[in-house]
Amino acid sequence: MRVLVAVKRVIDYNARVRVKPDKSGVDLKNVKMGMNPFCEIAVEEAVKLKEGGSASEVVAVTIGPKAAGDTLRTALAMGADRGVHVLEDGEVQPLAVAKLLAALTRREEATLCMLGKQAIDDDSNQTGQGLAGLLGWPQATFASKVVVDREAGRASVTREVDGGLETLSLKLPAVITADLRLNEPRYATLPNIMKAKKKKVDTVTAQELGVDITPRLKLVKVEEPAKRQAGVMLSSVKELVDRLRNEAKVI
């Protein structure tokens, strides 16, 4: 069974996000970038499936500019067997990403697609669902546990839902998206980082894959959230009641 795992290069979750002065987007100049944390979890799960004998090969895929190649190397250092880099400098929206991944899934004859549940830059939470739709495959999103039964050709996926756990049984091939508690991604060790340098990475373009990636959504503007006002310490309950009544006018 071949697993295709998608990885996205995003702004580091600790980096300070600055909106461009013209509100056309986020300023990414000199900002620390790294693999989307949910993608990291997807890679870890795919590698575990291989280590556990359920998968025979893990192919990591990224879509983005040249620098996204670093993210692909990280996936390879974590244990993916080879990589495919869809080289695109411009904006690629979730639907286009899903189409590219669908094309690659067919080309690579993958039986399972692993993705993060969302990317922390745009928080769209659409790619996995879109991919399943385009392929006509069953999907299990927000996975917190994945068990693959190769013989039965099924995957059992546990999801955290409001008020408890839900377990789905899917017929493979399928699409699974990873939630935070699925696993704890491993560190890339030195020997594996070195090995990763020698692993094969194919570079393709959307055009070569026959996919139209023209944006369908128009971004109107990006704004910073309003600044929260600092709290005030009050000295007594009396003062609190007074303020609630006369200032906030809520009681």
Place this chain on the structure above:
Amino acid sequence: MLTRRVAGPAQQVGLAIWARAAGTLAPPRNTEFALLQDSDLAVFDSILGSGGVITDPHEVDPYNRDWMGKYRGRGRCVLRPRSTAQVSALLRHCSARRLAVVPQGGNTGLVGGSVPVHDEVVLSTGLMTTLLGFDPGSGALTAQAGAVLATLEAAARERGHAMPLDLGASGSCAIGGNVATNAGGIRLLRHGPLHGSVLGLEVVLAGGQVLDLLSSLRKDNTGYDLKQLFIGSEGTLGVITAVAIQCPAASPATSLAYLAVPSFKAAQQAHGVLQAARQNLGELLSAFEFLDRESLEVAKQFLPGARDPLPGSDTVIPYTAQAPFFLVVEIAGSSEQHNAAMLEAFLESTMGEGRVLDGVVAQDSRQAGEIWALREGITEALRHRGAIYKYDLSFRVEEMYGVVGAARERLASAYPSGFLGGGAGSTAGSDTEHALKVVGYGHLGDGNVHLNISAPRYDAGLEALIEPWVYEFTAAHSGSISAEHGLGRMKAPCIGYSKPPEAVRLMRSIKAAFDPQGILNPYKVLPPE
């Protein structure tokens, strides 16, 4: 050879004093100090207003206990001024009445310096937290002494700069306390000690006089550089009320590696990792820390959320599972790509030569944060484990780990079972949580080792086995008995192991010039006369 210092302390302070003061036993109360009266509290109230004076025993208690749970004073009152003028008025009263005072910042000090020994009044900078200014041109940051280091770090980061120091207690310690202890920490390797980065200080002297040395000039050679005396004075010469400090520009890109090395020698020796790092990473190198396997085990067991960065190394390369040493190497530069290329080339060569067995490179800030949390969390993990005998020593880098091995041998022969005899925690032989444990970690690049002996409880017999042996060992190897934590109460009687009598005499006269009545942090830093 500097072994002349070995003979010093015994002659100098006398064995009787040694035995009394070196232990956790308190030196006797100096009866020249006044006892706190209700009338004093009334004066404090009138200076500080409501909320400024704490006398409720429950609320006072945490100010009387040190971070390790090793020392406990009997102070009855905590003063919490908000301004320099209030500090000045308080000290004027205390000196007029001859009331002893302990300045206290975040109370994270590790040598018992920040809490009363007897009934000293605690003067806390907890409410003096205002950021007074930041000069974007020079990076000079000015703040009240009680500002918490992590808060200042965040403020500097907002402005594209970084504080020149960082340490495991950054979320609680105050900049005034950092200056008063001349704290070192993980950035000293890159930015040097506080003696270089502190630009100016405002200090209130024992009599209440305000000494304004709060210049933020980079260069100022007018007369004696008095501020230097307060850096590392541990609250004995004056109360620091404000600090001006040079903040370097923040490096846009940092990279972090965690490495397993086969021996301490491989880490530092002539052809070791440290030297290779100095040569090949040069100006990029920003931290070079180490922990031994025992430290790692304690952190894994007692630090919530700690994670072994190399858990699977036993399956990949069998012997790394038993690697005795680990290094945390950080580089900071202006370009992510350049960093990565430099670090990888360096790691490839050191690993190729067998000096590094295995390692990981943090792929994002989360992983880097986890690795730092592990290294910086050892101190806290040890506290969760139980009592700690903590020795903050410096040596020539080549010799710095020797003391850890020597301590292990010494304990092993005195306690062959690995456990303290008698009392709590002595029972179950297999309960490793109660075993004596000797760990070593610290700032390798600066020759600073933290030797920690972890025990189920504080024990006089164990202490007598370690002290003064550890100080004698240190002096015999020309080391310092206090690399960065200071002397405080714990090591005041031991100063002679690292400083000659003439120096101690001069220190006494400096103390007398600044604080003639000796009311500021008595029983600390200098040995009893």
